Amino acid sequence: MDTAIQAMNETIQPVPHIEKQVEPVVQAEGIHLAFGGQRVLDDVFFELPAGGAVLLRGDNGSGKTTLLNVLSGFIHPERGKVRMCLNGRSLNAPHTSPERLARAGLGRLWQDIRLFPTMTVMENVLAATAGMAGINPFFALAAWPLVRRQEKAAQDRALANLELVGMANRANSSGDKLSVGQMKRVAIARLLQAGAELLLLDEPLAGLDEGSAQGLIKLLNELNEQQGKALLVVEHQHERMAPVCNRTWYLANGKLITEGMPA
């Protein structure tokens, strides 16, 4: 890995500007973050174009998950700006809560998946539905017929999303009775239900057998190419992500140093 990074360093400079298409979905400028004096992110610059698919590589502890946490609003960087353009809305990420970012269209697939274990697959997906008036309890009581209509529409959409990820036949199964691969598919359906336009995927292939991994790769490819979802993927099995990601970035010693085709 070190040799590869060194070789890349010699040929390619840090990436403040990648390419100008439509407005990038994420624009990061000079993100700096340290934990207890340890530099984790050091002046990280990048632009993720709308509909782009990027593989983020780096050694263990290089700050990949931390960068995802910064982008999704769970950690505030000490310096730097993150601008996002999601579903036509501009957001200033370090000053926006994770909840608002998610509602705007940022989806996060956690390394440990985090399905709601006491809910069924369908309930897991429904819980992510954006814009439900009935989430306000007073409205839920005062306008029950409207809430039921919205619920019906949300169920139809949830079923469509479950069909897309191949999990419609397990809609009534409990969230904690699925295989890892199935859980990841449901987690992705949940992000689609929430209206995610940018998916931050942390180790999506971890713990999957060959068949499940191939299925998930195909699904991610469809989401990127057919639905135009932007992907930022942290994955150690980088060669397997080659069919999905059209560029690779390296994170080493806190710096985002390069891009190129996956090896």
Place this chain on the structure above:
Amino acid sequence: MNYLLHLLIYFEIYIIVAMSLNLLIGYSGLLQVAHAAYFGVGAYAAALLALKLGASFLPALFGAALAAAILSLLVSLPAWRFRGDYFVMISLAVQVTLYALMYNWVDLTNGPYGLSGIPRPAIFDSTMATQGGVFAFYGVIVIFIAVTLGLLKHSPFGRALQAMRDDELAARSLGLPVRMLKVQSFLIASAMVGVAGGMYGAYVSYIDPTSFTLDESILMLSMVIVGGTGNIRGPIVGAAVLIAIPELLRLLALPDAIAANVRLLAYGLLLILMMHWRPQGLAGKYRFE
């Protein structure tokens, strides 16, 4: 006085208490130990409205709900930042503070002497003179609150609470407004237990701070743990069991000096056995964790 009806009226009041606490513990995953204080706030608010302003029963109950709901912000706003053990400590502090206010704000609450002569339950100027009337009237209120909670449980709000309880981080990453959900669930649960407090004061016609201590909060918590969390049945079963235990102990004809201690021992033993053998409670849906 018909003793069985008396117990059944207590049972109705404690069904509301346990159902409202279940909204916090069972649906939202928030371990509240100040519920008796909010029960007391409701009881004092309704009693003071009736005694000092001459409010009739239903407006007094509305005032009780409002007072308890407003004071719930004392617990729900810190819950934005604190979880687990830290949140329990804050909730404990609120219990102790509200109890101290009831005990020491003599001008308002009459301190340890309490408030007596609270008007009995009434509807449209028709006072419930008999226990049967009170039982029926309180039964309607219990059904109203149970239906309200049932509707909420099956609404997107109920699902969002369940998601927050299962995994708060995942819920936040999906855009669920967990801070607002916490405030709302405390508002609703406190308003409901405030109503139960108002019903209690009107039924017994006398209240003092000793009915709203930490011990009482733990009794309420025990009802939810023993009955089980996450559904409507659990709190009803829990309230029935915890009200029945002291009555069953009476059959042993223990001397007064030790009867109260034996009752506490029985509660403790029951809780330990439940935690060990049936952590989801007698009729609950989820393990209590």
